[in-house]
Amino acid sequence: MQCMTNNDGHMIEMTGIHKSFGALEVLRGVSLTVAKGEVVAIIGPSGSGKSTLLRCLCRLEAIDRGSIAVAGETLAAEVPGGRSRYVADAEARRICRKMGMVFQHFNLFPHLTVLDNLLEAPLTVKGLARADILPEAEALLRKVGLWEKRATYPSRLSGGQKQRVAIARALAMKPDIMLFDEPTSALDPELTGEVLKAMRQLAEEHMTMVVVTHEMAFAREVAHWVIFMDEGEIVEEGAPEEVFARPRMERTKAFLGSML
């Protein structure tokens, strides 16, 4: 009997992940471990597979090989023959609810007001009553500074406001882990600050976070661990003061140099 839960404190454990799109191998044996309360930043050049890694984690793509466990529960595992399979759909959905995801392009629901964007999943997925979740949703909106915008439709918001709504929407499902895929890349430079501030606040509250980002200052100051990916592999990883101040690998040096 395999024990489904282990308590070594790892919120995410991805091991030996391989993923190809046709002939293009995008992930070549990537392993990622995230401890509870840890903030991990993933950096790397365009096309290196950062988004794909996050997307495999929340089932927007399916891995070919490797295994994934979330909070000690198996989400995907290798089956005889070498390929990997995700667990049954309902089970996978339950496990993935522990993770909230924030996209580069927000993906807010345009036909719902800001408040209804937050309420939608707790209502439909958890089957909760509107009155029961309303106070919490309003509190979340206050927290990201958008309570006055609760009755507004997303199209009327600035990019920074949209992304803060997206963060609040993910938090409304009470995830234990938050995944961010370049949350500020689609924003005008002057709007990135308000989003990064909300993320910083989450980190201070000890949320477990995986952040794919081009914001080197954010990675340096907020992350506990930095991973540099290139061509589908983790080239170098370590504490931010190590990776940023004393990168060991040539590719890391070249990338960091290009980011200045």
Next chain:
Amino acid sequence: MDYILSLIGPMVEGTAVTLQMFFVTIVLSLPLGLGLAMARISRFAALSGAVGVYIWLMRGTPLMLQLLFVYYGLPFIPYAGVTLPEFPAAAVAFVLNYAAYFAEIFRAGIQSIERGQYEGAKVLGMTYPQTMRRIVLPQVIKRVLPPVSNETITLVKDTSLIYVLAMNDLLRVTRSIVQRDFDLTPFMVAAVFYLAMTFVLTWMFEKMEKRYAVYDE
């Protein structure tokens, strides 16, 4: 003037037949069209393919031919054949035909919704049916209102085809009066009746479009 008033009675009766055919068709073909659209985009190739062929047949042949086939042809099909009275026969042909057109409108509408909407719903834990019902279809309605409105107005006028089954709809009633009286006035009156019906529809769709205008995409 008295002559026109004398026309109203029979023409209202004809309009009742026209409206019945219109409402039966709308009420049945919209949901059927939605079901066909879902089947068309399904990942089961056999289902999607079969619906594709169905849509091609219904849109590729004249509605008039389909009407005649259901009424005169269906009884001769071995074993499965049934003889339908005029109204049900016409209703079957209209529903099957319009469902095909609505299916294409809905399919295009559903496929116009960005992938990010599905992804946003999925990472929040929503199932495919929940995503469709709560996220995708409400947005599809807004996008398909203009083409559905067009199709609906066309239907009002297409109902006049049922004259071939000798049903006394507005147009056939009008024509018999013209032939009886050798006077073209009934045609004018009929035009006014059709215009009134399409006016009401246009107005209703405009109201709906306004209601969906509360949000932009």
